[in-house]
Amino acid sequence: MYAVIATGGKQYRVKEGDVLCIEKIDAAVDSTVSFDVLLCGEGEEVKIGTPVVDGVKVEAKVLGQVKGEKIIVYKYKSKKNYHRKQGHRQPYTKVEITAIG
Numbered sequence: 365m366y367a368v369i370a371t372g373g374k375q376y377r378v379k380e381g382d383v384l385c386i387e388k389i390d391a392a393v394d395s396t397v398s399f400d401v402l403l404c405g406e407g408e409e410v411k412i413g414t415p416v417v418d419g420v421k422v423e424a425k426v427l428g429q430v431k432g433e434k435i436i437v438y439k440y441k442s443k444k445n446y447h448r449k450q451g452h453r454q455p456y457t458k459v460e461i462t463a464i465g
Contacts, residue, residue, distance in 0.1 A: 365406040367464050369399040369422050378422065378461045385456040391426045397459065398423050404464065424459040431455055 366379045372387025391397050400416040411417050431453040439448040 365404065365464050367401045367405075367420070367422050368403040370402055371399055375402065378464075380461055380464055382461045383427065383458065384461075385430060385432075385458050387457070388429065388455040389457050391457065393426055393428055395426050396423055396462070397426060401464075420465060422461060423463040424461050427458040427460055429455065430458050 366377060368375055368377050370376075371389070374387065376384060376386070378384065389397065399422045400413075401420040401422055402413050402416060404411050404417055404420050411420070432455075434451050434453050437448075437450040437452060440446065
């Protein structure tokens with residue numbers, strides 16, 4: 365069985381046992397979070413929510429708070445001696461899907 369969940373402005377297709385990095389949420393490590401389901405299905409049978417499927421939730425266990433790869437933000441204006449260099453690492457929450465239902 366698979367499901368489509370929405371969190372952090374993005375949608376993810378998940379199934380039980382998946383590990384994914386989502387936008388940071390305030391949750392302690394080893395705690396459980398739940399997500400609303402937009403779509404769920406198994407084989408040819410698909411349920412589509414309006415906007416969520418009634419009675420179906422996705423449970424996930426928080427594995428940790430992690431950071432993404434570093435990106436470099438570089439600003440430059442020609443002939444004006446203007447240079448600015450800044451680094452950024454996006455914070456994520458790593459979760460494991462434990463149950464769909």
